[in-house]
Amino acid sequence: MFYSFQIRRLKSKNSFEKLPVSITSLQPWRLSQSRISHRLNDIAPSHSEAIAIRNLTIRYRDCEALRNINLDLQPGQLTAIIGPNGAGKSTLIKGMLGLIPQAKGTITTLGKPLTQQLERVAYVPQRSQIDWTFPATVSDVVMMGRIRKTGWLHRYSPSSRRIAAAALERVKMTEFSDRPIGELSGGQQQRVFLARSLSQEAEIFCFDEPFTGVDGKTETILFQIFRELADSGKIVLVVNHDLGDSIRNFDQLILLNRELIATGDRHQVLTQDNMYRAYGGTVQFLSQ
Numbered sequence: 001m002f003y004s005f006q007i008r009r010l011k012s013k014n015s016f017e018k019l020p021v022s023i024t025s026l027q028p029w030r031l032s033q034s035r036i037s038h039r040l041n042d043i044a045p046s047h048s049e050a051i052a053i054r055n056l057t058i059r060y061r062d063c064e065a066l067r068n069i070n071l072d073l074q075p076g077q078l079t080a081i082i083g084p085n086g087a088g089k090s091t092l093i094k095g096m097l098g099l100i101p102q103a104k105g106t107i108t109t110l111g112k113p114l115t116q117q118l119e120r121v122a123y124v125p126q127r128s129q130i131d132w133t134f135p136a137t138v139s140d141v142v143m144m145g146r147i148r149k150t151g152w153l154h155r156y157s158p159s160s161r162r163i164a165a166a167a168l169e170r171v172k173m174t175e176f177s178d179r180p181i182g183e184l185s186g187g188q189q190q191r192v193f194l195a196r197s198l199s200q201e202a203e204i205f206c207f208d209e210p211f212t213g214v215d216g217k218t219e220t221i222l223f224q225i226f227r228e229l230a231d232s233g234k235i236v237l238v239v240n241h242d243l244g245d246s247i248r249n250f251d252q253l254i255l256l257n258r259e260l261i262a263t264g265d266r267h268q269v270l271t272q273d274n275m276y277r278a279y280g281g282t283v284q285f286l287s288q
């Protein structure tokens with residue numbers, strides 16, 4: 001049995017994060033077509049183990065955004081975080097990555113806090129949190145994914161350039177490599193940021209609302225790549241608003257509303273009772 005839902009949405013965004021920049025990230029470079037592999041065959045086998053989130057409570061100055069969250073995120077699974085506006089979906093990702101200071105609880109993997117292993121994480125924030133006037137080309141942005149591996153003051157190696165070129169090709173954006181990032185459409189920008197995350201060769205991928213404002217073609221590309229990442233043993237975490245058919249693409253759902261309402265596969269999570277607890281009267285069952 002499968003339900004689709006309709007959600008009324010209110011949006012308010014007020015903070016901006018600047019794109020990271022370094023001397024090396026702005027080096028001019030060109031993509032060599034002959035070196036581009038058409039698939040990311042070189043997605044390395046994963047060394048991930050589950051991320052364990054225990055008793056996580058996150059406060060902003062005057063509000064408790066998340067209360068006592070306990071969760072496991074498994075490698076090899078494509079996981080969606082769902083819930084109404086203000087439920088704490090973005091906060092959960094930011095809290096996991098240590099971006100919100102007032103967090104209590106533990107987030108561990110490989111026996112250590114996740115915040116001590118951020119080199120293993122690729123994070124793509126919401127579009128609204130990126131400064132699109134930042135003076136960088138598409139290829140600059142994708143190369144930024146290689147900064148951790150290259151070091152801040154070193155030139156990119158040929159292998160880094162190959163990896164970045166393959167990532168850009170994988171999202172079908174090679175022809176835009178010299179274009180300023182601010183001049184692309186929303187869907188194209190999302191694909192470039194996905195390419196940047198791929199070029200990081202991370203083990204843990206976090207995407208905050210990657211499907212907002214993207215067309216069907218981009219959505220298909222994003223889901224294909226998310227699936228490939230999950231199938232290669234990565235942890236893939238996606239904040240997602242669409243509870244229609246596309247929810248079938250996910251292996252695990254995390255339903256939040258300031259607290260954990262439910263987690264599991266869609267049959268376990270998308271029950272009338274859970275949806276009522278999360279969305280109240282704002283979600284209607286449209287079909288079964």
Ligand SMILES: Nc1ncnc2c1ncn2[C@@H]1O[C@H](COP(=O)(O)OP(=O)(O)OP(=O)(O)O)[C@@H](O)[C@H]1O
Pocket residue numbers: 010011012015060061062063065083084085086087088089090091092
């Ligand atoms: N920087 C901040 N300072 C203070 N409160 C914040 C801040 N960011 C978020 N909040 C509050 O924390 C709560 C959770 O916000 P969050 O952005 O995590 O929700 P969300 O589920 O991602 O929402 P949306 O679907 O609208 O993106 C909200 O009540 C929000 O107003």
